[in-house]
Amino acid sequence: MQFDAAVRATEFDAFYTFNPARLAHATRAFVEGFPGSVLYAVKANPLPQVISTVRAAGVAGFDVASIGEALLVQAEAPGARCWFMNPAKSRRDIERAWRELGLRDFVVDCAAELEKLLEVLPTQEPSLRTYVRFHSGASDALYDLNSKFGASHADTLRLLQRIAAQTRWSSGIAFHPGSQTISVEPYLAALQTAARLVEQANAPVAALDIGGGFPARYDNMPMSPPASLLQRLGEFVASSSALKRVELLCEPGRVLAYDCMSLFARVILRKDQALYCGAGIFGGLLPAQQFFQLPVRAWRGSEPIDVAADGRSEFVVFGPTCDSNDRLAFPYALPVHLREGDWIEFQHVGAYSESVRCAFNGFSVDHLVTVGEHEMG
Numbered sequence: 241m242q243f244d245a246a247v248r249a250t251e252f253d254a255f256y257t258f259n260p261a262r263l264a265h266a267t268r269a270f271v272e273g274f275p276g277s278v279l280y281a282v283k284a285n286p287l288p289q290v291i292s293t294v295r296a297a298g299v300a301g302f303d304v305a306s307i308g309e310a311l312l313v314q315a316e317a318p319g320a321r322c323w324f325m326n327p328a329k330s331r332r333d334i335e336r337a338w339r340e341l342g343l344r345d346f347v348v349d350c351a352a353e354l355e356k357l358l359e360v361l362p363t364q365e366p367s368l369r370t371y372v373r374f375h376s377g378a379s380d381a382l383y384d385l386n387s388k389f390g391a392s393h394a395d396t397l398r399l400l401q402r403i404a405a406q407t408r409w410s411s412g413i414a415f416h417p418g419s420q421t422i423s424v425e426p427y428l429a430a431l432q433t434a435a436r437l438v439e440q441a442n443a444p445v446a447a448l449d450i451g452g453g454f455p456a457r458y459d460n461m462p463m464s465p466p467a468s469l470l471q472r473l474g475e476f477v478a479s480s481s482a483l484k485r486v487e488l489l490c491e492p493g494r495v496l497a498y499d500c501m502s503l504f505a506r507v508i509l510r511k512d513q514a515l516y517c518g519a520g521i522f523g524g525l526l527p528a529q530q531f532f533q534l535p536v537r538a539w540r541g542s543e544p545i546d547v548a549a550d551g552r553s554e555f556v557v558f559g560p561t562c563d564s565n566d567r568l569a570f571p572y573a574l575p576v577h578l579r580e581g582d583w584i585e586f587q588h589v590g591a592y593s594e595s596v597r598c599a600f601n602g603f604s605v606d607h608l609v610t611v612g613e614h615e616m617g
């Protein structure tokens with residue numbers, strides 16, 4: 241169904257739009273700006289058309305956290321390489337990743353996880369590479385992943401040494417400053433740590449994976465495009481005698497995907513300045529429950545409502561379920577005369593919306609419309 245037909249349709253109260261040209265553009269720009277290999281982090285948005293679009297736009301491979309994600313990539317991007325970069329993997333999944341799916345890149349952040357790899361994988365196989373994920377230090381990321389993963393400096397050195405002593409694998413180091421890292425400083429501090437690790441390791445370090453976390457643009461966080469951040473990281477690496485010799489990788493998810501999708505939610509009830517919509521946090525607006533104010537537009541039928549003519553006022557926005565948590569964190573400035581049947585278009589929901597939505601209370605946003613670059617104005 242085309243976009244025009246979708247906004248006029250009466251049979252659903254919410255749907256997504258997907259703009260492949262935007263995703264391709266963001267991906268190409270990032271790949272051009274990063275001085276190394278770019279892997280797409282599948283968990284940000286695992287839609288088949290997202291996988292195939294980022295691949296066609298030039299990513300070197302995919303960062304997967306599970307067998308399910310690896311199978312998805314193999315189905316949608318046959319022949320593409322997957323990196324298994326989850327520091328906590330079951331023995332069975334390690335085995336399947338290597339034997340059935342041919343994955344060669346794994347990550348650990350502690351001795352117990354390395355023990356599993358040593359027992360399950362062939363230690364004399366030189367095409368295998370193990371990354372040691374280290375704690376990247378203080379971060380201003382909204383989702384600080386270091387609270388869950390990351391070896392200390394000393395443990396990282398010990399793990400690298402063990403890999404060198406007991407296997408013929410190559411090794412690398414990795415970090416992730418957390419999702420939606422606001423400033424460049426956490427990356428620069430982690431790169432400094434990485435340089436010291438490479439210098440102090442009594443073992444060859446072939447690669448450095450700097451993870452994801454590159455920030456997206458939301459109304460309450462007007463981040464600029466990643467080009468200048470990438471340039472600063474590139475300059476740092478080029479000026480470091482330890483780092484300029486290693487292969488460089490990164491694993492962005494959010495920054496590539498965030499602006500390729502919108503969620504259209506119909507106003508199903510207006511109660512004064514409160515709006516109840518066809519989709520809320522369970523339908524894909526979870527990121528807006530806490531941290532983010534999404535850019536919005538209001539539509540009546542297939543035309544955006546002219547706010548200049550109508551004027552704006554602030555609304556509290558609820559989803560359709562009976563859970564009181566199903567409410568967005570920020571008030572939204574929308575047309576004064578917004579009424580039942582109108583649409584609210586929540587923009588920048590390409591990352592961590594589709595991948596975390598569920599059918600709680602029987603509301604499921606299963607309709608997706610692919611749109612051309614200029615189709616929605």
Ligand SMILES: *Cc1c(COP(=O)(O)O)cnc(C)c1O
Binds near residue numbers: 281283284326493
């Ligand atoms: C989530 C995750 C990513 C992607 O993070 P973004 O903030 O979406 O860029 C990359 N690598 C790993 C290991 C992750 O867990």
